[in-house]
Amino acid sequence: xxxxxxxxxxxxxxxxxxxxxxxxxxxxxxxxxxxxxxxxxxxxxxxxxxxxxxxxxxxxxxxxxxxxxxxxxxxxxxxxxxxxxxxxxxxxxxxxxxxxxxxxxxxxxxxxxxxxxxxxxxxxxxxxxxxxxxxxxxxxxxxxxxxxxxxxxxxxxxxxxxxxxxxxxxxxxxxxxxxxxxxxxxxxxxxxxxxxxxxxxxxxxxxxxxxxxxxxxxxxxxxxxxxxxxxxxxxxxxxxxxxxxxxxxxxxxxxxxxxxxxxxxxxxxxxxxxxxxxxxxxxxxxxxxxxx
Amino acid sequence: xxxxxxxxxxxxxxxxxxxxxxxxxxxxxxxxxxxxxxxxxxxxxxxxxxxxxxxxxxxxxxxxxxxxxxxxxxxxxxxxxxxxxxxxxxxxxxxxxxxxxxxxxxxxxxxxxxxxxxxxxxxxxxxxxxxxxxxxxxxxxxxxxxxxxxxxxxxxxxxxxxxxxxxxxxxxxxxxxxxxxxxxxxxxxxxxxxxxxxxxxxxxxxxxxxxxxxxxxxxxxxxxxxxxxxxxxxxxxxxxxxxxxxxxxxxxxxxxxxxxxxxxxxxxxxxxxxxxxxxxxxxxxxxxxxxxxxxxxxxxxxxxxxxxxxxxxxxxxxxxxxxxxxxxxxxxxxxxxx
Numbered sequence: 001x002x003x004x005x006x007x008x009x010x011x012x013x014x015x016x017x018x019x020x021x022x023x024x025x026x027x028x029x030x031x032x033x034x035x036x037x038x039x040x041x042x043x044x045x046x047x048x049x050x051x052x053x054x055x056x057x058x059x060x061x062x063x064x065x066x067x068x069x070x071x072x073x074x075x076x077x078x079x080x081x082x083x084x085x086x087x088x089x090x091x092x093x094x095x096x097x098x099x100x101x102x103x104x105x106x107x108x109x110x111x112x113x114x115x116x117x118x119x120x121x122x123x124x125x126x127x128x129x130x131x132x133x134x135x136x137x138x139x140x141x142x143x144x145x146x147x148x149x150x151x152x153x154x155x156x157x158x159x160x161x162x163x164x165x166x167x168x169x170x171x172x173x174x175x176x177x178x179x180x181x182x183x184x185x186x187x188x189x190x191x192x193x194x195x196x197x198x199x200x201x202x203x204x205x206x207x208x209x210x211x212x213x214x215x216x217x218x219x220x221x222x223x224x225x226x227x228x229x230x231x232x233x234x235x236x237x238x239x240x241x242x243x244x245x246x247x248x249x250x251x252x253x254x255x256x257x258x259x260x261x262x263x264x265x266x267x268x269x270x271x272x273x274x275x276x277x278x279x280x281x282x283x284x285x286x287x288x289x290x291x292x
Numbered sequence: 293x294x295x296x297x298x299x300x301x302x303x304x305x306x307x308x309x310x311x312x313x314x315x316x317x318x319x320x321x322x323x324x325x326x327x328x329x330x331x332x333x334x335x336x337x338x339x340x341x342x343x344x345x346x347x348x349x350x351x352x353x354x355x356x357x358x359x360x361x362x363x364x365x366x367x368x369x370x371x372x373x374x375x376x377x378x379x380x381x382x383x384x385x386x387x388x389x390x391x392x393x394x395x396x397x398x399x400x401x402x403x404x405x406x407x408x409x410x411x412x413x414x415x416x417x418x419x420x421x422x423x424x425x426x427x428x429x430x431x432x433x434x435x436x437x438x439x440x441x442x443x444x445x446x447x448x449x450x451x452x453x454x455x456x457x458x459x460x461x462x463x464x465x466x467x468x469x470x471x472x473x474x475x476x477x478x479x480x481x482x483x484x485x486x487x488x489x490x491x492x493x494x495x496x497x498x499x500x501x502x503x504x505x506x507x508x509x510x511x512x513x514x515x516x517x518x519x520x521x522x523x524x525x526x527x528x529x530x531x532x533x534x535x536x537x538x539x540x541x542x543x544x545x546x547x548x549x550x551x552x553x554x555x556x557x558x559x560x561x562x563x564x565x566x567x568x569x570x571x572x573x574x575x576x577x578x579x580x581x582x583x584x585x586x587x588x589x590x591x592x593x594x595x596x597x598x599x600x601x602x603x604x605x606x607x608x609x610x611x612x613x614x615x616x617x618x619x620x621x622x623x624x625x626x627x628x629x630x
């Protein structure tokens with residue numbers, strides 16, 4: 001085949017232009033705007049703005065609400081990650097042991113991933129609804145008074161379950177693929193070497209699964225921190241008493257409800273830094289694969 | 293160490309697929325048995341049944357005096373070497389070797405002693421702290437064997453352990469396995485599809501075909517008196533010529549058999565030989581050559597000294613005692629005495 005060489009700079013730039021335009025307009029520009037705005041103080045109508053340096057950031061660190069939000073986010077992200085990965089791993093190991101009905105079972109387990117986060121939130125909202133929900137009704141029978149509108153931990157449990165539920169499908173798929181990549185002969189060798197099923201799992205399967213586990217760990221933390229907005233918004237709206245006000249929800253709430261653009265932008269910048277560091281970790285370690 | 297007995301052993305998969313049927317083998321203590329056959333003949337399945345990795349649906353397997361049908365692989369006192377070695381990739385060679393002993397709560401000093409001993413036998417001492425991926429194919433193979441040796445089991449099971457190695461290394465490792473087994477005197481069952489590997493390693497061979505035993509015997513017994521056309525064609529290289537007797541008429545003493553078998557190395561070129569062969573192709577092997585051709589429309593191969601003259605048409609003779617007679621329908625051997 002003949003290789004065509006284009007001289008000049010015009011054509012390559014023209015071919016790149018659409019992608020560059022999209023990136024610039026929808027990613028770089030808003031990010032830049034957020035950074036710019038985080039150094040400004042703006043009045044509620046957006047008429048006057050004034051450069052205030054790092055004042056917005058300093059105010060954040062002094063704000064008990066923001067520090068609370070950091071803590072809530074950490075608890076939330078860790079809980080969602082542990083719950084969704086734990087359940088997914090158990091399901092994946094169960095599927096890996098099945099011979100016949102593996103396919104339909106896998107397909108069914110992936111369905112929740114197709115449900116939009118807001119819909120998932122509503123679904124759980126009704127299931128857990130203190131007035132009409134089925135779960136509070138059942139909990140009432142065993143003597144537990146469920147009310148996520150007033151009880152902080154009830155609210156946290158609700159958003160954790162609602163957020164983790166959706167992510168289980170995704171994790172499950174990766175775990176199944178990871179498990180199937182482990183040669184059966186390794187587990188057979190371990191069986192002959194006198195390791196029982198539990199021991200085999202912890203000595204052989206789980207260590208060999210570590211690249212998958214690490215990848216999912218990062219993905220899940222990112223998910224819990226940034227993509228659970230819809231779940232929070234459709235269930236607790238950050239409440240009660242800030243108990244489920246995770247950082248990404250607080251950005252929205254302070255900015256669009258509270259109209260405090262400077263603080264909201266500063267919070268976005270903090271989130272941006274977190275995303276960047278998670279991405280660095282992801283690339284540095286996942287690209288290299290976890291060593292074994 | 294122990295004897296192993298397979299008594300009418302069979303395996304039927306759900307549905308009606310019979311993988312293995314009616315296998316009877318008595319394996320003496322310290323014997324080296326090779327299960328050989330083409331792919332899909334059930335040899336690996338049979339080995340995995342002995343190991344306990346596949347269930348046994350018919351018959352009985354005994355290791356020593358013990359019926360092991362329902363016993364877990366770990367408790368059968370066997371060690372297995374896998375085709376892909378199945379080394380634990382996240383453990384060092386030392387940990388790989390020690391894993392089976394650790395699980396059995398062997399005292400630390402004892403583990404240490406056995407691992408070092410095995411490492412010395414297999415000359416892998418300097419690799420003990422490496423991970424398997426830092427080893428070559430041959431070294432991995434040794435580690436896999438080491439993992440079997442340290443356990444000091446009643447029997448070794450080998451599942452095509454050499455098939456991932458290159459041809460040259462395969463020959464070296466073959467000899468090493470043989471010497472190792474002679475030295476340790478551990479009962480061994482070895483699965484391969486390579487008849488040469490089978491011939492060189494085995495005290496006795498078990499030829500399997502379609503999940504059934506075709507013949508059991510020493511390599512020479514099988515070579516000299518194959519019990520069926522299948523064994524005749526499978527054991528020996530180049531393969532025995534199997535020719536319908538109508539293609540070579542007037543051959544004395546073959547009237548009652550419709551297939552005659554004669555090995556390429558048993559045919560010689562003589563002026564007045566009873567078989568006429570039209571040469572079609574010649575393969576040079578160095579010391580000798582393989583001459584392919586046709587007689588009465590049937591393919592025939594002979595080995596022939598590489599310096600002897602060749603012609604378009606050769607007349608072939610043979611010694612009557614080297615003639616094998618078979619019934620083409622059942623494939624069974626017909627004794628000449630009859």
